[in-house]
Amino acid sequence: MAHYALLDENNIVVNVIVATDENDLADLPEEYTSWEECIEDRYSMTCKRTSYNTIANTHLLDGTPFRGNYASVGDIYDTENDVFYQQKPYESWSLNSTNWSWEAPLEKPTDGRYYWDEELYQSDNTQGWVNE
Numbered sequence: 457m458a459h460y461a462l463l464d465e466n467n468i469v470v471n472v473i474v475a476t477d478e479n480d481l482a483d484l485p486e487e488y489t490s491w492e493e494c495i496e497d498r499y500s501m502t503c504k505r506t507s508y509n510t511i512a513n514t515h516l517l518d519g520t521p522f523r524g525n526y527a528s529v530g531d532i533y534d535t536e537n538d539v540f541y542q543q544k545p546y547e548s549w550s551l552n553s554t555n556w557s558w559e560a561p562l563e564k565p566t567d568g569r570y571y572w573d574e575e576l577y578q579s580d581n582t583q584g585w586v587n588e
Contacts, residue, residue: 460495461527461540463502469531469540470501478505504533506540512555513539524556546574548584560584 458478462471476483478491488494495503507515507522515521524539525531531540541556549558561577562584564570569588577584 458491459506459508459526460492461504461506461531461533462495462499463504463533467502467533467535469527469529469533471529472506472527502533504540512557514555546572546577548574548577548581 457474458476460473460475461469462473464470473495475495476491484491485494488497492503492505504523504527506527508526509516509519510521510523510526513521513524524534524537525541527533527540528542531542533540537553537556539556541551542558544551545558546560548561550561551557552559560572561581564585565587570585571588572584573586574584576586
């Protein structure tokens with residue numbers, strides 16, 4: 457089985473479905489060249505295969521990473537780079553184009569449990585992580 461992301465007109469993931477593996481062409485209707493194409497036609501939406509085993513552009517089973525991240529509802533599909541990544545969580549964060557993950561402008565402390573406070577960062581850009 458394989459996972460496929462269905463995209464809206466803005467390349468936002470609206471659904472992720474499980475369907476026939478892309479290499480299993482025995483049941484592919486002859487008018488199609490791929491399962492992505494078949495699913496696109498069936499749902500009238502853009503369809504892109506996604507790898508359940510790819511997170512932060514790393515394959516969890518030591519395979520080849522595929523499209524940056526496993527797609528989830530609400531994620532963005534970047535057509536230029538052929539990758540999926542989450543919506544920007546905070547205005548100050550930047551997208552790392554090596555691992556396709558968002559990064560805070562300050563390194564997260566490792567000595568406890570912290571959450572990001574964007575308002576605090578905007579008022580004093582030397583702060584942002586708050587200890588729970």
